[in-house]
């Protein structure tokens with residue numbers, strides 16, 4: 144076993160790569176790919192070296208795992224070009240979202256939408272279909288208008304809107320088509336958001352769901368074993384940015400992290416106290432308001448580590464699915480104290496996007512790090528699948544090739560393209576082979 148150890152953010156996935164490489168130029172990236180390709184052609188498939196890209200390691204699934212070559216583009220970051228007039232920015236694939244957000248802001252620009260953290264690299268985020276919330280907004284990968292990748296032969300391939308099918312295959316690819324080295328994103332003029340976050344009643348929120356979905360961004364966190372939700376909405380505003388006062392600090396640091404950690408620790412030690420802990424947590428919730436530039440409002444601080452599963456379900460099934468989850472948690476008395484996160488995303492045309500051709504609700508369940516999660520996730524996953532759920536590729540799931548075929552009309556087209564881009568299967572690992580049913584022959 145290799146002496147190198149890599150662990151993802153949650154600590155739930157470990158990897159012992161033979162080598163970790165951090166190329167700083169395109170030539171170096173290509174050299175590694177050609178070297179890996181040559182091991183297969185010279186010594187046969189059994190000796191074939193694999194390359195898995197890793198970015199911030201914020202995926203909960205073993206998508207980045209490898210015992211061969213792990214490549215990080217941390218030394219391949221930065222903005223290549225900004226065209227303010229056209230609203231386009233070209234960026235090296237390893238660039239972290241916090242860096243991208245700050246640089247865009249300096250240039251009076253912003254990403255149209257983001258998820259709730261900004262630690263990921265742009266390539267890492269889009270490759271698993273990372274999304275934010277907003278019933279009229281799509282996954283982050285839809286912001287890509289062009290990208291460049293290095294395929295399994297070590298060739299630089301440019302894909303843009305002149306080839307919409309190819310672009311829709313490459314925007315969310317879990318790294319299976321090659322190493323994304325550059326992306327061009329459609330961006331918008333910098334804008335401020337007014338965030339209002341306040342406690343509410345679950346049934347009330349669900350009764351008015353369609354109205355709430357008219358907010359540019361709307362999400363809620365439901366506390367299991369209670370009817371309490373923290374209801375968040377964000378809308379564009381011309382107001383001046385607010386100072387982060389005591390209330391914001393109390394919410395961000397104490398309620399969302401400190402109190403959550405304490406509640407989770409007690410729930411882990413004494414699971415039977417969990418419903419009471421949830422009720423108590425609900426009482427600590429308060430109204431918080433904040434105005435700031437979008438990239439600063441989207442990004443939350445997450446200091447408490449957890450495991451997560453998140454599925455996309457058709458928007459029309461969202462309420463029924465959540466009701467089933469509520470009933471199942473009560474029926475099995477799962478000792479979960481982490482709130483269930485509910486978000487909304489507009490349909491897109493990306494072949495492997497969970498939101499492929501359907502307006503979607505995303506429901507995420509979490510379990511504090513170190514606490515058993517399998518029985519809970521298994522029970523909730525069965526509910527997601529009852530509603531034709533499609534998993535977030537970066538969050539725990541047990542999707543099989545049969546599920547993939549059922550859920551993704553373009554799965555075979557994608558797999559065919561994958562064989563053309565990477566005939567030797569350099570960019571695969573066991574998790575991807577299992578999930579997508581790719582055999583040793585790479586078909």
Ligand SMILES: Cc1cc2nc3c(=O)[nH]c(=O)nc-3n(C[C@H](O)[C@H](O)[C@H](O)COP(=O)(O)OP(=O)(O)OC[C@H]3O[C@@H](n4cnc5c(N)ncnc54)[C@H](O)[C@@H]3O)c2cc1C
Pocket residue numbers: 152153195196197198199200201202203206207216236237257258259260262263264265266267268269270271272273274275317318319321322323324445535536537538
């Ligand atoms: C605290 C926390 C909060 C999160 N919040 C959200 C959220 O709000 N919304 C949401 O949708 N998800 C969220 N996620 C999930 C996260 O956004 C995804 O798992 C994302 O893919 C992680 O990005 P990363 O940079 O860490 O990439 P990694 O996890 O390191 O890699 C992800 C995938 O991208 C591939 N990859 C990386 N770089 C390249 C490249 N250059 N070329 C080709 N393939 C590449 C990797 O091989 C792997 O398959 C969250 C995760 C955590 C831990």
